[in-house]
Amino acid sequence: MEKHYSAxxxxxxxxxxxxxHDEIARSETGKVTLLPGVRDHLLSLVGTPVFVITNQAxxxxxxxxxxxxxxxxxxxxxAVGQVITDYRICMxxxxxxxxxxxxxxxMVLDLARTHAINLAEAAYIGDTANxxxxxxxxxxxTFLWAPAFFREI
Numbered sequence: 227m228e229k230h231y232s233a234x235x236x237x238x239x240x241x242x243x244x245x246x247h248d249e250i251a252r253s254e255t256g257k258v259t260l261l262p263g264v265r266d267h268l269l270s271l272v273g274t275p276v277f278v279i280t281n282q283a284x285x286x287x288x289x290x291x292x293x294x295x296x297x298x299x300x301x302x303x304x305a306v307g308q309v310i311t312d313y314r315i316c317m318x319x320x321x322x323x324x325x326x327x328x329x330x331x332x333m334v335l336d337l338a339r340t341h342a343i344n345l346a347e348a349a350y351i352g353d354t355a356n357x358x359x360x361x362x363x364x365x366x367x368t369f370l371w372a373p374a375f376f377r378e379i
Contacts, residue, residue, distance in 0.1 A: 229349075229368075230274070231274070231347060231348050231349040231367075231368065232274075232275070232343060232344050232347035232348050233274065233275040233276070233277065233311075233338075233341070233343045233347075233348040233349075234271060234274060234275070234276050234277065234348070234349050234350075234351065235277045235278075235279055235334055235337070235348060235349070235350040235351070235361070235366065236276070236277065236278050236279070236350075236351050236352070237278075237279065237280065237328075237350075237351065237352035237353060237354070237357045237372070238250070238278055238279075238280035238298060238299065238302070239280065239298075240352075240353040240354065240372070241261070241351055241352055241353045241357070241372040242260065242261060242264050242268075242278065242302050243258050243259060243260060243261065243298060243302065244258070244259040244260075244261055249284065250298055252298075256294065256297065257301065258298055258301050258302070260302065260305055260306075261372075261376065262376065263376030263377065264302075264306070264376060265305055265306050267375070267376055268302075268306035268307075268309050268310075269306055269307055269309065271309055272307070272309055275311045275312075275341055275343060276309050276310050276311050277310070277311055277312055277313060277314075277334075277337045277341075278299050278302070278310055278313040278314075279313065279314050279315075279316075279328065279333040279334060279337070279360075280295075280298075280299070280313070280314075280315050280316070281315075281316045281320075281327055281328050281356075282295040282298075282315050282316065282317050283316075283317070283318065283319060283320050283327075285315075285317035286317055286318050286319040286322070287319065292317060295315050295317060296315065299313045299315075311341065312337055312340065312341065314326065314333035314336060314337060315333075316328070316332075316333060328356045328357060328359075328360040329355075329356040329357075329359035329360045329363065330360065330363065331360055331363040331364035331365075333360075334350070334360060334361070334364035334366065335364055338364070345364055345365045345366050345367065346365060346366075346367045347367055348366050348367055348368070349366065349367070349368040349369070349370055350364075350366040350368070350369050350370070351369075351370045351371075351372050351375045352369070352370075352371070352372060353371065353372040353373070357369070
């Protein structure tokens, strides 16, 4: 990683964690799988704010509990030495019109306000057009595609 950003915003599924049928993949015991490069990259960000934002409509749709959705991020944080500063989860139904559901910028803006982050100097790492649109709408200075970001170390 050549450039240092004021903060990093990461999508969860498909960026940090493996997906299966557009849902976060997990074992029968609920264990999630980090994607290649995630652990080393996040460990290299110690001392810089690291945030995770994720849509988890499965909660509103009834296939996922709030505790399970939160456990996904807790598992990532444990695997990467507790470098995640904070996170936001949109658990609303996809048709609810929620201002926090990506591609809307609500979660990014809330984290930036809470932690006094200059978004123009921050980076957002994601794997979908929704992530890219969310970064643009929030005014995040740099959007990076996850596969490319996690190869650069």
